[in-house]
Amino acid sequence: MRLTIDIERRNRTRANHSVTHIAHAALREVLGTHVTQKGSLVAPDRMRFDFTNPKAVAAEEIAEIERRVNAVIRQNGEVETRIMPYDDAVAAGAMALFGEKYDDDVRVLTMGAALDGSGAPYSVELCGGTHVRRVGDIALFKIVGESAVSAGVRRIECVTGEAAREYLEHQSALSRLAADALKTTPEDLPTRVEALLAERKKMERELAEAKKQLALGGGGEAKEDDIRDIAGVNYIGRVLEGVAPKDLRGLVDAAKKKMGAGVAAFISVNDGKAALAVGVTDDLTARLSAVELVKVGAEAVGGKGGGGRADMAQAGGPDGGKAQEAIEAIAASIAS
Numbered sequence: 001m002r003l004t005i006d007i008e009r010r011n012r013t014r015a016n017h018s019v020t021h022i023a024h025a026a027l028r029e030v031l032g033t034h035v036t037q038k039g040s041l042v043a044p045d046r047m048r049f050d051f052t053n054p055k056a057v058a059a060e061e062i063a064e065i066e067r068r069v070n071a072v073i074r075q076n077g078e079v080e081t082r083i084m085p086y087d088d089a090v091a092a093g094a095m096a097l098f099g100e101k102y103d104d105d106v107r108v109l110t111m112g113a114a115l116d117g118s119g120a121p122y123s124v125e126l127c128g129g130t131h132v133r134r135v136g137d138i139a140l141f142k143i144v145g146e147s148a149v150s151a152g153v154r155r156i157e158c159v160t161g162e163a164a165r166e167y168l169e170h171q172s173a174l175s176r177l178a179a180d181a182l183k184t185t186p187e188d189l190p191t192r193v194e195a196l197l198a199e200r201k202k203m204e205r206e207l208a209e210a211k212k213q214l215a216l217g218g219g220g221e222a223k224e225d226d227i228r229d230i231a232g233v234n235y236i237g238r239v240l241e242g243v244a245p246k247d248l249r250g251l252v253d254a255a256k257k258k259m260g261a262g263v264a265a266f267i268s269v270n271d272g273k274a275a276l277a278v279g280v281t282d283d284l285t286a287r288l289s290a291v292e293l294v295k296v297g298a299e300a301v302g303g304k305g306g307g308g309r310a311d312m313a314q315a316g317g318p319d320g321g322k323a324q325e326a327i328e329a330i331a332a333s334i335a336s
């Protein structure tokens, strides 16, 4: 039993080693001859291969590399090794492997046939390692990861044989699970997800609009009891929870319209912080400035300053817990 496991492990390691040579050739074909190996790690369950390339390998390039490597695997040609003088090997186009030292006589490894039908070998490299007998022994090749190692160096992580089949099975199970959850088929999954995202965006817009309407007292109808009389000036002041600061301006504008003449102050509290917007109708800007009023409100919530014009100004403050005090401070300021 132990022996069987060891043989299995050794065969998987061999397949993962042999496929580095084919992958190297495929990378150079697809990405360009600037690709050179910068290192590799071969284990029984996976292989990783580092190489020079200025940018990330695109998904289509990954697919093309996989297509070519698997085409060479299916040729099921014998892996050939020949001993020859180093200079002859290099002259014959053999690629020397990164970080290896070579004797005068070297082992030249040849795998597969060129996919253009020229009869040239697919991969010719110097290598003293242990290899599969026929490339078909690799069975299946799949790239499962692509990442950066350092500037100008990329890494692909790959699996072969049974590990590749298991990986594909897992991927297919994941898409089935996702499809089941969305009550659709794996084929329709992308369309379904897109539709759901669009639906969510629409609902978010509707929710924001509903919150705005709610903040205005509902239905967009003016409510008499919303409007206070501060020394003869109409005033709507309200603290709002869960309203985005960017929506305040629109709320103030709507409140100004509702009142016809007056001052509107809205404070939204998000994550404990206050955002203020104050509006003054045009007929009152000679007496009351939104910039001055928002400054009074901002001070109450621990902020300062604020900006805008006499008819509309905005500010913020860190102390959202004092928002109601800010509303009253603005009211007091109008009264004085």
Ligand SMILES: [Zn+2]
Residues within 6 Å of the ligand: 017, 018, 021, 109, 127, 128, 129, 130, 131
């Ligand atoms: Zn090798």
